[in-house]
Amino acid sequence: MEISKTYNSAQAEETWYQYWLDNKFFKSTPDQREPYTIVIPPPNVTGVLHMGHMLNNTIQDVLIRRARMLGYNACWVPGTDHASIATEAKVVALLKEQGINKADLTREDFLKHAWNWKEKYGGIILEQLKKLGASCDWDRTRFTMQEDMSEAVIDVFIDLYNKGQIYRGVRMVNWDPEGLTAVSDEEVIHKEAQSKLVYVKYKIETSTGSATDEYITIATTRPETIMGDTAVCVNPTDERYAHLKGKSIIVPVVNRVVPIIFDEYVDKEFGTGTLKVTPAHDINDFNLGQKHKLQTIDVLTQAGKISEAAGAYVGMDRFACRKKIIKDLTEQGLVVKVEDIKNKVGYSERTNAVIEPRLSMQWFLKMDTISKPALDNVVNGEIKLIPDKFINTYKHWMENVHDWCISRQLWWGQRIPAWYDNQGNTVIAKTKEEAIDLLKTKNSALKTDDVRQDEDVLDTWFSSWLWPITVFDPAVIRNGKDNANADLNYYYPTNDLVTAPEILFFWVARMAIAGYEWMGEKPFSNVYLTGIVRDKLGRKMSKSLGNSPDPLDLITKYGADGVRVGMLLCSPAGNDLMFDESYCEQGRNFANKVWNAFRLIQGFEVATVTSSGVEMQQSSAQKTAITWFEQKLSEQLEIINDHYSKYRMSDALMTTYKLVWDDFCAWYLEAIKPDFIDGKAQPIDKATFDATINFLESLLKIMHPWMPFITEEIWHLTKERSQKDCIIVAEWPKQLPTLESKQLAEFEVCKEVIASVRNIRQQKQISPKEKLALIEKSEAQHSYFDDVVIKLANLSSLTYTKDKVEGALSFMVKSTEFYVPMGSNINPEEEKERLSKELEYNQGFLKSVLVKLSNEKFVANAKPEVIAAERKKESDALSKIKAIEEQLAVLN
């Protein structure tokens, strides 16, 4: 069979993914084995795969595949999130394109459109994950708004309400005037902006009630809220304004008379040291207003336009009004100056609209007591954050946590199960019938038509915080954890969670809270936090910049295995990664290398007798290489396992990469490769061939989590396999019980000798085909690796001598000298120069060692093994120097 010189990824990916599905290798059901569980961070149902998903899900797939091979019952639960704001915005935009206004639709009609859209386009991202090779148990696919999951959310609301943890109240919330909803603190992104600080003159009113000519000047970045001013505040210690006690101020534009109040809150240094107080439009002003019992005038509408209450500029957009008002005030001579300043402005994470602090009636969850276990168990290490530098951030946040605003003024989501009558009664109930029954106890005259359900839905995170629980058993909230189903009992708590640090608080912290609240136990043991994928200039990848490659294009170009390797080669945990396509190229090249190693092995002709009829013998070089590589494999496997245990993914991958490329391909295969005689490859003996196949299989297994497709492909090409004999379920290799470190060290010497000979070839322009003689100055007569040296350095002979050899180039490995006889082909001057340099270096080295050893404090304080090492260095250096001096003497 002719096998292609390059690996064809597309075909293998298609074939094997389907094969894995058909044979249900991703499927997990509870059994005797220990479970290993990951729940996917559910991507937004409207999402398409981007580089962040690629990174995140590749890591999860690597973890789950390795766990599967280690014999765990590996279960990776996939699913999507309904993402209320983002999805609703998307659907609204789409309807608009079709000429449909959301405002013209009833709630039911809108939801019908939204569900249609979800059925049609939602979950594309899950199909894309399959291209990556994600080995999720697709039968378990969940959606946060499917019926039973939603019911659990309502159960949770009711449970918390009954526990007294949920309340409703008027609060200052972060209002998104575009999404027309409140958003949580965590959904506000503060960005630095260039703003104008406007200095406006406010007239002071006399005690008799008439206006004076006296003014005070107030600095504000938000002149459009002037109409909502209900006081002016100064610091009581500010002498500049002490005389204003008891006086009033006339608010420009609306000519409202408001008091001057005194409060420590005002910063004397900022602006003019005076503050206009607008309780409806700033959280701090709101607090001042509460304290000083001020009137609250809301001058903005939900959409961010000037409201009727303002009494001027009604209907104008807030930013247009800002400009206009500055212009008008300037014309009236009331503007002293306008300064450019930098300040932080909050933007909505979802719609990018400037957030407006706004008073409104919302539902809140008390966070102080419920969040306690989630804090304690991260601090005490019960839940591990990787890397652990995030513990501080987490702790800081959890210690300063605010009550969670859980209501959203949207339709797409779980509707709040609060019901009202026309008498101001409120009850919490799962159904209208229950609500009516409950309301009747408060209002005997209740008519069914008087019962209204709350219009708002719950924050998306209020459903996704249950994810690790409800994907297994959505009924557990109402049944209680003691009545959990078999799945939940078996899979919970999950093992690893892989996610972005951006949602540490949104999601991770809240899952921990929910876990302790309803399961009495952590939801996961380890949280691996990935970085943000940036381009090589360090810019975040984004649609608007157009600097993000399409992951599927990359897969087409480099193969899924290549892209997976490429992503993970440059992904330190918790640090951003500077992605560049060249990493994928490196990944593809590695896959190709593996492919060609396989081609070589597969092309070996196994024979019991040679072409001349003699019985095939394993050569000494082959024997040595096998002995060595068996050790090497075990040694590196231990290192790889260790990297995994510490979640050092890039390190585990790089160790694998070098084991395969350098140790196996460059050294082992070269050492055992049969010679060519008369242009014909010699056959290989069965023992060497079998050992090689075994090594290859072990390596394929170690590579499998990173490169699932090519390893499965080769696995099936190396021999006939039964249907279920697949690498995806093969057993992870085991280490040797003991390691012969002496053999490993000796082989390193062997490599060094070979490299030195090759170096001489390079320097002297000697063709690799020309055989050279090598003489070792040693008491010994033979090393176990001699034949490997002969083969790989292409020697005619390797002999031993006790005497110096003249007319030869020399090199040293450790403290042993080697000679390559050159006849007259030697330039003594060049040699002298080289040797002198080496002598100088070694003398310098010796000196530094001697300085250390002659330092009494060093000898007295350093650990014995450190001192012993220094003494060894001393003696090695001395013998090296002696040898070089002897060589120089010969040349002179």
Added chain:
RNA sequence: GGGAGAUUAGCUCAGCUGGUUCAGAGCACCUGCCUUACAAGCAGGGGGUCACAGGUUCGAACCCUGUAUCUCCCA
């Protein structure tokens, strides 16, 4: 403004408990090779004042202090 972290080769990063000539890896680079698995390759090689300034120590990339620059989080 408060907090966390970073700064090591051209690039991306390791360097774990201070101790080997400890200054490392991969990529990139340079030189020579189309050597019968692989040019998506092989062989060999060069390259860093470990951000800066002090300090602790017999010994510092590593610990401490300060400075600079950058990133992130929070207000």
